[in-house]
Every structure is written in structure tokens, then in C-alpha cells.
Amino acid sequence: MESAVEMIKVWFRFVPREGWFPQDTEGLWAGRLSPDTARVQNVPFLQDGVAEGDVVRFETDSRGLHWAVGRVSASGNCTIRVVPDPCGPLGRSPQAVHQLLARFGIAGEVFSEDFPMVAFNAPFGGDFHGIKALLIQGEEEGWWHYEVSCATDEWWNA
Template sequence: MIADMDSTAEKIKVWFRFVPREGWFPQDTEGLWAARLSADTARVQNVPFLQNGVAEGDVVRFQTDSDGLHWAVGRVTSGGNCTIRVVPIPSGPLGRSPQAVHQRLSVFRLGGEVFSKDFPMVALTAPAGADFAGIKALLNQGKEEGWWHYEVGCGTDEWWNA
């Protein structure tokens, strides 16, 4: 959905460094596809599974190292989108099904990706202008009813105030 805005731009991978969370994945980097906008800026084109504080559509500044890798050094502007991560509870009514997660949230038309078959976390982009209050209500309902665990990896003021 966001990718169309930059369809003629060079597609690059921008890498993010972070401190691994205890009890979470051991990775300390994540690469996100982005459309190059200038010598040192790019617009993120996919939803982050691990990196907090950035969402699809955000513009980030990067530095290119001697190996040609582009490392994020900060967010320049927010695209207004939010990153939500949902993990279905295996013993819950949705089982380990990322498709069931998508189905429950389909009314909101959220774009997203599944981490892996072994770990069916669904990373979703809640676009600017979406029904944030409705999304939050359904996420909380699902948490209370044992469907899933969720976290907000990147929220805007509009998200937090909804």
C-alpha cells in the first residue's frame, strides 16, 4: 500500500540496530525494505517485526558503511502509520493461525506480514486515518478473551489518544 508512493525509487535495505529484549528473539538487527529518497534518507516499505519506534511509511536517515550496508541513524518524519504485533495464543480459540488473526482484524484492512510458520507473529501496519479506537478495542478484546498477545511497536499521538 505504501510502496506505490515510491514505485520509481531505488529499493534498498535499511538496517536497524537494537538491544535484544530478554526472553525475545536473540537478533540485534533488523533489515527493512525502503525506497531511497536521497543520498541518506529512505521511506520504510514494510512492517517491522522487531524494531520499535518506526512504522511502514516513515522516512529514516541512514549512513552507508564500508560494506555498502545502510544503517538507520534516526527517523526523519512519521508517515502517520502504526506498527502492531499480534501473536496468537496456541491454546486459545485461534490456535497458532496467523490467518485467523488477519480474519479477526480484516474489517480494518490492515496490511501485514507473518514472521514464520514456527512463530506465527503477525506484524501489522495500521494506516494513518484508520479507526484506531476500533482497532484498539478489538485488540484488547482478543487479549482478554485469550485469542492473542499484542504490542504496539510504533504508535502515533493519534493512536495513543484514540
């Protein structure tokens, strides 16, 4: 019988970007692997350099919060953030963004109703060339703005 993985929140600290959100931390759900490592289980909205499936090392503070101190191993997944252009053909619809990217079998999470940014996990072995082409097309045609916040050589070379 398999034992259940303990889910914990691993917190990341970063310097807020100018013109972006004022937060300087983000908590990501992770499955504990050892006393000081965990596998990230969701897509980051704010933290750069980490993707779903990555294994991170953390330290636990006196309040019991788990703070990331580095990445142990990369999953090969990539993190992409897409914000629909409210003046474009998709309006503010994160659902329309999802529909356009669904053909690649990728899923995303919406930041909030007020700010409909969608954070996507592009899985290792996915159609990175096709995803990149659609992201570029969408930006050129005014559908959205996007950024790649964690990528692999496979992504950049696709």
C-alpha cells in the same frame, strides 16, 4: 514518465529484549529518497519506534550496508504485533488473526511458520479506536497477545 524508486535494505540496530529473539539487527525494505534518506516500505517485526511509511536517515558503511541513524519524519502509521495464543480459540493461526483484523482494512506480514507473529501496519486515518478495542478484546478472551511498537498521539488518544 515516472522513474522507478530504488529499493534498498536499511538496517536497524537495537538491544535484544530478554525472552525475545536473540537478533540485534533488522533489515527493512525502503525506497531511497536521497543519498542518505529512505521511506520504510514494510512493517518491522523487531525494531521499535518505526512504522511503514516513515522516512529514515541512514549511513552507508564500507561494506555497502545502509544503517539507520534516525527518523526524519513519521508517516502517522502505527506498528502492531500480534501473536496468536496456541491454547486459545485461534490456535497458532496467523490467518485467523488476519481475518479478524481485515475489517479495518489493515494488512500484516507473518514472521514465520514456527513463530506465527503477525506485524500489522495501522494506517494514518484508520479506525484506531476500533482496532484497539478488538486488540484488547482478543487479549482478554485469550485469542492473542499483542504489543504496539510504534504509535502516534492519534493512536494513544483513540
